[in-house]
Each structure stands twice: as C-alpha cells, then as structure tokens.
Amino acid sequence: xxxxxxxxxxxxxxxxxxxxxxxxxxxxxxxxxxxxxVMAALPWLTLNDYQHYLLNIMMINIILAVGLNIVKGxxxxxxxxxxxxxxxxAYSSAVLTVNFGFSFWTSxxxxxxxxxLKSLSQGDVDFDAVPxxxxxAAEEEPEDAASAIDEAVVLAAVKSALEGRVSDVxxxxxxxxxxxxxxxxxxGPDRRLERILAHAQPLPASLPVLELNMKxxxxxxxxxxxxxxxxxxxxxxxxxxxxxxxxLDGEIPADPAAFAQRINRLIARxxx
Numbered sequence: 001x002x003x004x005x006x007x008x009x010x011x012x013x014x015x016x017x018x019x020x021x022x023x024x025x026x027x028x029x030x031x032x033x034x035x036x037x038v039m040a041a042l043p044w045l046t047l048n049d050y051q052h053y054l055l056n057i058m059m060i061n062i063i064l065a066v067g068l069n070i071v072k073g074x075x076x077x078x079x080x081x082x083x084x085x086x087x088x089x090a091y092s093s094a095v096l097t098v099n100f101g102f103s104f105w106t107s108x109x110x111x112x113x114x115x116x117l118k119s120l121s122q123g124d125v126d127f128d129a130v131p132x133x134x135x136x137a138a139e140e141e142p143e144d145a146a147s148a149i150d151e152a153v154v155l156a157a158v159k160s161a162l163e164g165r166v167s168d169v170x171x172x173x174x175x176x177x178x179x180x181x182x183x184x185x186x187x188g189p190d191r192r193l194e195r196i197l198a199h200a201q202p203l204p205a206s207l208p209v210l211e212l213n214m215k216x217x218x219x220x221x222x223x224x225x226x227x228x229x230x231x232x233x234x235x236x237x238x239x240x241x242x243x244x245x246x247x248l249d250g251e252i253p254a255d256p257a258a259f260a261q262r263i264n265r266l267i268a269r270x271x272x
Contacts, residue, residue, distance in 0.1 A: 161238035172211035
C-alpha cells in the first residue's frame with residue numbers, strides 16, 4: 001500500500017471573513033494601500049475641531065488594539081506593557097505641552113530634506129527666505145512713500161485698544177489679502193491644538209497674537225483715525241480686526257451682540 005505524498009491543502013477557517021465581489025479581485029497589497037490612503041485623508045475630511053478630536057481618539061485606540069492583538073492574539077502573551085508605554089507618552093506629551101509650553105510638533109520630525117518645518121499658525125515666520133516666482137516678483141510694487149503709514153503708531157494704538165484680549169500686536173509677513181489673523185505665541189501650544197485639548201479638559205485660554213496686514217485699507221483706516229484723534233473709530237476697527245481673526249479661525253466672537261453693533265456703526269458711518 002503506497003502512502004499518499006500529495007501535499008494537503010491547508011484548511012480554511014469557515015468563520016473567517018471572506019472578501020466578496022469586486023473587492024475580492026483587488027490584490028491584498030492594493031487593499032492595504034487603499035486603506036492607508038483613506039486613513040491619511042481623514043484629517044482633511046473632518047468638519048470641525050470636535051470631529052478632529054474624536055478622530056484622534058479613535059486612531060489612538062486603534063493603535064492600542066492592534067498592539068494588543070499582536071501580543072495577545074498572535075503571540076499568546078499576557079502583557080500590559082504597551083498600555084503603560086502609551087500612558088507614559090500621553091501624560092508626558094500633555095505635561096510638556098500644557099505646563100511647559102512645548103510645541104506638539106516636537107514629537108514629530110522637524111525637518112524634511114534638510115529644510116526645517118515651521119508651523120504657519122505659531123510664532124514668527126520669516127518668508128524672506130522663500131524665493132518669489134517671476135510672476136510674483138513682477139506683481140510686487142514698491143510702496144509709495146506718500147502712502148506709507150507709521151507702523152509703530154498703528155500697532156501701539158491697536159494694542160492699547162485690545163489690552164487684555166491679545167498678548168501682542170505686530171506686522172504680518174504672511175498676509176496678502178486678509179487684514180488680520182490670529183496666531184499662537186512662540187512658546188504656547190498651537191491654537192488648533194489648544195481647542196482640541198479644551199474638549200477633553202477645560203484649560204485657561206492663552207491670549208493670541210494679532211498680526212496686521214499693514215497694506216490693507218482697514219489698517220490704513222486705523223492710521224487715519226489715529227491721526228484725526230477719533231479714538232472711538234480706532235477701538236471699533238481694532239475690535240473688528242480681532243473678531244474677524246476669530247471668525248476665520250472658526251471661533252465665535254466673545255460678544256456677538258457687540259460685534260453686530262460695531263458692524264452697524266461702521267457701515268452707517270461709511271454711508272453717511
């Protein structure tokens with residue numbers, strides 16, 4: 001009697017999920033690539049900070065679940081080591097970011113191909129190192145000395161009008177069309193990260209930095225009002241620039257009624 005030497009086909013687990021239809025025709029490597037592309041696009045598909053926060057929590061728990069599956073499911077080992085490492089990393093990151101002013105991005109690579117990465121919404125950014133294209137250089141027009149404004153006077157007037165609401169007011173190098181924007185200080189957390197952390201635990205809000213586009217007509221209007229001695233207009237325009245920056249960041253002005261009244265006053269003044 002001759003023994004059967006034909007290699008036996010491994011038995012398939014009937015309980016294991018099986019791909020069906022067109023999805024079964026996709027190679028497994030392509031499925032992984034498709035899944036990775038969808039996961040990478042998810043942060044840009046969130047509609048607000050709360051959804052972004054929920055997505056972060058989901059991803060963190062998925063990482064922990066995959067780690068547990070590898071250790072317990074594949075290796076059969078009982079351990080809580082990976083949970084302890086995750087807890088240490090989360091606690092250390094929160095303490096360094098909230099209590100000591102470390103940037104969240106210090107946990108990520110800070111350069112790419114020898115070029116440092118810089119947050120556009122935090123601290124001062126030097127755009128002079130970025131070369132202009134030929135079209136941009138042609139559009140750059142030298143500012144007329146007669147139309148130039150005293151930046152120091154305007155910045156001081158706006159900072160005085162917004163005392164207690166902003167940490168600093170300075171001229172912007174990043175704005176081309178908008179009159180103003182809000183950014184985080186150099187040592188504090190990023191403004192978006194600060195809002196995400198506030199969903200988990202109420203934190204004392206840090207005062208933002210207000211940057212002004214000194215070429216914008218609204219900023220020039222502050223210069224004219226300051227020269228004319230109309231402090232009420234300076235206060236209205238300064239508050240309007242701050243509240244516009246808050247709205248562009250997805251926030252609601254602290255006093256919506258006062259914001260509406262301010263808009264009405266400025267429109268009525270312009271129409272009169």
